[in-house]
Amino acid sequence: MADDDLLEKVHSLSDLELAILLCLVNREHVLISTPPAAIDDLVQELQLIASKTFNLQSVVVNCHPSTTLEDFACALLLQPQQPPLFNATTVSRSASPFARADSYFALNSQPNQQHRSSTPLSLRTTTPFSASPQIAHFVIAKNLDRAPRVVQIQALELLRTRRIFTRTSVQAAPKQFVFVPVLGAASGGEAHVTAHLNDFFSVAHWHNPDDGYVNLDEAEGRSDGEDATASTESVVKKGMTPSTALISDIDISHLAKLSQEVQIDVDILRYQMNIISFLRMHRAVAGGISPAATKHLHQLVKSLAPLHKLDFVTPALVGLAVRKVYLHRIRITEPEKERSMQWGSQLEAVEALLEDVGPEEVIEEVLEMVTAPP
Known part of the structure; x- marks a missing residue:
């Protein structure tokens, strides 16, 4: 049985955060829909949920009728940060008091002495380590239903095999991986993607804008007057204290074990x-x-x-x-x-x-x- 501290964190989560948590526990994926006018706010809220609640790196894939397979595959990847270049001329050390001016180890070598040159012997010292891009842990596919059928089939292949082929390599999905299509629709029952891909999503969640955006409201510091306009019948009200829970990988693994x-x-x-x-x-x-x-x-x-x-x-x-x-x-x-x-x-x-x-x-x-x- 889950301990009280973990349950307290879980019970403080919003409906959106709970939907993501259940997908992480079951290693499944969720389809989320909302009115078209609110889709941008929902995408921002999901980005904050990924980073603040689950500490996952996220990317947003903007889909449209002209999206190509290459566009889709490249948008899934996190570009690695390049380490700073190594510059041999900036490296300094204290001179030895025993070093002579004509010594091989002298720092102030004469320019006509080639063996004392401070020029790097190899270009390897100036070349940064090249890290390959990786698929993000949290993928938000905005308007996936508008993408061409071949792109949606490629998304299905990614979810089924947990890998995707790019022009130059094969990228594998990380262990913690959630794919979240965000669709604009009049109701949750009207949000669909291609039939086989649609059936692959474990659950669906309809987000009413009146339920608020807990993390987004906290980030933007919206006024209490705006919060008061939220629906009094909503599960997560704008006037409520934003969730500060951070669900770790250990918590997710523990809940998965308990569910079994x-x-x-x-x-x-x-x-x-x-x-x-x-x-x-x-x-x-x-x-x-x-x-x-x-x-x-x-x-x-x-x-x-x-x-x-x-x-x-x-x-x-x-x-x-x-x-x-x-x-x-x-x-x-x-x-x-x-x-x-x-x-x-x-x-x-x-x-x-x-x-x-x-x-x-x-x-x-x-x-x-x-x-x-x-």
């Missing part, structure tokens, strides 16, 4: 499978309830338990995990393809039934239909 020790009762497992079946058979769902989603759901419920100081899974944790795992996966069917149309339903009636129905509504309806174990 979590037990799932057979009734909870049956409840979990019933939810999956009801989602798959829902008349508004065209697809998205994949085997990969089932694996991610099982993984997420086990990693949520230690954060609540539990070593077992509860129905409430299953409901929370379902909302995160299937938000970006569920695809709503078109009225013409709704299954009751095969038995003579009127198109107008089906259109009225599916109006304003999205993944969020489907998930909530299924959670109400499936009876949770006592």
